[in-house]
Amino acid sequence: MRTTIYLTTILLIILSGQINAQKYSLYSNDTLVIHSKFLQSDISINLHLPETFHFSSSKTTYPISIIFDSQHERTYPQIINYFDLLTSELQIPEMIIIGIPFTIENRYYLTSNKKKVGDSLSGIERMELFLFNELIPQLQKEKKANDFVTICGHSRTGFLVNYLSLKRPKEISVAISLSGFYSEPPISINKFSEFILNPNNFKRKFAYYASSGSTLEEKTYLKEYQAVFPKTPYAFESDYLKIQFKQTEFANHMTNYWLSVPEILVGAFADYNFILDNWFHNKLKENEKLENPKKVFVADLQFTRTKLGFNVNPSITHIFSLMSHFGYQNKDYKTAIDFLNLGLEYYPEYLEFYMELINFYKILEQTDKVKEYKKILKYKVQSNKYITEALRSEITAFLNEK
Numbered sequence: 528m529r530t531t532i533y534l535t536t537i538l539l540i541i542l543s544g545q546i547n548a549q550k551y552s553l554y555s556n557d558t559l560v561i562h563s564k565f566l567q568s569d570i571s572i573n574l575h576l577p578e579t580f581h582f583s584s585s586k587t588t589y590p591i592s593i594i595f596d597s598q599h600e601r602t603y604p605q606i607i608n609y610f611d612l613l614t615s616e617l618q619i620p621e622m623i624i625i626g627i628p629f630t631i632e633n634r635y636y637l638t639s640n641k642k643k644v645g646d647s648l649s650g651i652e653r654m655e656l657f658l659f660n661e662l663i664p665q666l667q668k669e670k671k672a673n674d675f676v677t678i679c680g681h682s683r684t685g686f687l688v689n690y691l692s693l694k695r696p697k698e699i700s701v702a703i704s705l706s707g708f709y710s711e712p713p714i715s716i717n718k719f720s721e722f723i724l725n726p727n728n729f730k731r732k733f734a735y736y737a738s739s740g741s742t743l744e745e746k747t748y749l750k751e752y753q754a755v756f757p758k759t760p761y762a763f764e765s766d767y768l769k770i771q772f773k774q775t776e777f778a779n780h781m782t783n784y785w786l787s788v789p790e791i792l793v794g795a796f797a798d799y800n801f802i803l804d805n806w807f808h809n810k811l812k813e814n815e816k817l818e819n820p821k822k823v824f825v826a827d828l829q830f831t832r833t834k835l836g837f838n839v840n841p842s843i844t845h846i847f848s849l850m851s852h853f854g855y856q857n858k859d860y861k862t863a864i865d866f867l868n869l870g871l872e873y874y875p876e877y878l879e880f881y882m883e884l885i886n887f888y889k890i891l892e893q894t895d896k897v898k899e900y901k902k903i904l905k906y907k908v909q910s911n912k913y914i915t916e917a918l919r920s921e922i923t924a925f926l927n928e929k
Contacts, residue, residue, distance in 0.1 A: 736795070
């Protein structure tokens with residue numbers, strides 16, 4: 528418990544200076560406007576693309592995380608900063624993060640069974656159809672998104688998460704319901720409990736996380752969760768189903784939203800963090816000789832894919848960490864080059880990889896390779912519109928070195 532409090536405190540200190548600026552280190556801060564036939568209007572949503580998006584190949588795809596209630600000016604940036612920091616620490620993979628805002632006028636309608644006069648669809652059904660028939664397919668078609676979908680909601684949108692979990696378990700990978708509830712049509716406590724507590728209902732990996740605060744204003748939400756789950760806290764895991772419900776001690780209604788998110792994300796993607804953790808503390812021990820480190824690392828990515836349920840990309844940090852270990856620390860230039868080439872398979876426009884390749888080929892005195900990669904890098908630095916002018920100048924100076 529003390530460790531959790533300590534880590535959360537550190538997160539808050541680091542993030543406090545970033546929140547006001549609402550700029551993120553590893554994610555963009557964009558807006559995407561979609562004309563929705565199901566919502567019967569244009570909707571402007573928050574779009575946060577990962578750092579590597581514009582440098583990646585067509586084979587590189589990203590999980591989707593949908594955060595409801597992005598209209599909150601303080602809470603939402605806090606949550607995105609958690610994603611940003613946890614991504615930089617390799618606790619979670621890069622994702623495409625979507626923020627869905629609501630207004631005072633539409634928040635109840637789009638999260639309820641209410642129907643407009645003459646309409647055959649309720650508001651919550653229209654939101655469901657927007658998400659799964661419009662938004663997610665568009666992200667998969669235009670933004671390199673894969674079919675691993677995380678949804679996260681609070682209070683009424685926590686109810687929305689519960690509804691979607693019941694309706695779309697085959698299309699959702701991780702559902703996060705914070706201070707939510709069940710006792711409102713079209714779902715109920717009994718219906719949801721019978722669904723979520725039966726592992727036979729799940730033929731695809733599905734993780735359900737829920738939390739409530741322990742303050743008096745959270746009492747109603749806690750009572751709902753306790754009616755669904757056998758005990759507090761509650762945890763269950765089988766081949767395809769994972770459940771975690773717990774209280775956030777002393778948290779009030781709004782605090783429970785942003786305070787619950789980082790711990791849940793760390794747990795949901797623990798297998799991803801294990802990759803590099805295992806390399807540095809086991810596989811790179813001095814007494815262990817790996818015959819083909821790149822092949823072993825690729826096998827680890829594939830194994831993590833089976834654990835998590837989506838194609839796992841190596842991160843930039845994975846590549847640079849292992850390249851540095853083998854190349855600069857152990858003088859194993861061939862293996863270092865292998866890892867750089869692996870990085871280029873996923874991120875062919877990430878120009879720093881070419882600079883490192885040139886450096887290693889210089890050390891190996893392979894002049895032809897130096898010339899080849901300098902030519903490639905020169906072309907790419909001139910044509911790449913996503914790098915900063917500072918980096919462009921740095922690479923140009925690097926290319927002019929003898």
